[in-house]
Amino acid sequence: VPELPEVETIRRGLQEHLPGRTIQRVETSGKKLRGAASPVPLKELEGRRIERIDRQAKFLLLRIDDGSTLLLHLGMSGKILLHDPAHPAPPHTHLRLLFDNYTELRFVDPRRFGATRLHPTGPIKELEHYGMDALDPRLTPEHLEGLLQQSRAPLKSFLLDQTKIAGLGNIYAIEALWRARLSPRRSASNTPRSRIPLLLEGIQGVLQDSLRNGGTTFNDYANTLGDPGGNLPFLAVFQKAGLPCPRCKQPIKRIVQSGRSTFYCGTCQR
Numbered sequence: 001v002p003e004l005p006e007v008e009t010i011r012r013g014l015q016e017h018l019p020g021r022t023i024q025r026v027e028t029s030g031k032k033l034r035g036a037a038s039p040v041p042l043k044e045l046e047g048r049r050i051e052r053i054d055r056q057a058k059f060l061l062l063r064i065d066d067g068s069t070l071l072l073h074l075g076m077s078g079k080i081l082l083h084d085p086a087h088p089a090p091p092h093t094h095l096r097l098l099f100d101n102y103t104e105l106r107f108v109d110p111r112r113f114g115a116t117r118l119h120p121t122g123p124i125k126e127l128e129h130y131g132m133d134a135l136d137p138r139l140t141p142e143h144l145e146g147l148l149q150q151s152r153a154p155l156k157s158f159l160l161d162q163t164k165i166a167g168l169g170n171i172y173a174i175e176a177l178w179r180a181r182l183s184p185r186r187s188a189s190n191t192p193r194s195r196i197p198l199l200l201e202g203i204q205g206v207l208q209d210s211l212r213n214g215g216t217t218f219n220d221y222a223n224t225l226g227d228p229g230g231n232l233p234f235l236a237v238f239q240k241a242g243l244p245c246p247r248c249k250q251p252i253k254r255i256v257q258s259g260r261s262t263f264y265c266g267t268c269q270r
């Protein structure tokens with residue numbers, strides 16, 4: 001599942017190629033993707049120009065010259081590829097945007113949990129309840145402390161709650177807690193004050209490192225060129241149950257929290 005570093009890697013790939021480009025042709029598969037239909041028909045993008053590419057949480061926001069926004073979400077298995085239009089489109093391509101520089105953006109999503117929606121000018125309702133982005137420079141230890149104090153959820157579930165901090169998924173929540181030496185089972189409000197700066201460093205450190213490595217690929221994720229990310233060998237505990245903790249050499253445990261696997265070291269994470 002693409003998380004913040006993967007989506008940000010794609011954003012950078014799009015930002016490099018698309019601003020200033022005009023969309024000449026829009027084609028859709030006509031198949032329904034997750035959630036609501038596009039508020040504005042995607043065909044309206046024809047003749048419009050891309051201004052810039054933003055990201056909020058795991059949403060890509062392509063800002064259009066008429067003030068509208070094309071929202072793209074990769075869901076479980078989505079990819080956004082920039083291809084030569086002569087290159088055959090892969091199966092499960094649900095949206096194709098042909099640009100005036102003879103590049104085609106292809107939104108490919110076999111499982112169809114993704115989203116492609118064109119929103120008119122103004123705030124996008126479904127983004128309003130998201131918390132501050134995990135890489136937002138305004139996310140300080142003080143801000144994090146305020147959020148932690150209000151939550152009785154286990155730390156792991158707290159980190160996955162997008163209304164608190166946006167953009168952390170299962171892999172990076174697990175890795176951040178390992179770096180901060182905090183147990184995923186500890187109640188969020190019970191996080192010692194002295195450890196909160198460490199937790200923030202853990203969160204931002206795992207995301208920045210993954211971004212530097214081009215994201216983490218297990219099955220599907222690829223950047224806009226179709227290349228996998230290189231971060232997998234750098235994960236410390238994710239999917240390593242029974243293997244020695246890289247820090248204290250005790251075996252890594254696996255538990256299930258809110259239906260998701262958690263991996264952690266019961267010895268050095270407290």
Ligand SMILES: [Zn+2]
Pocket residue numbers: 245246247248249250265266267268269
């Ligand atoms: Zn350990």
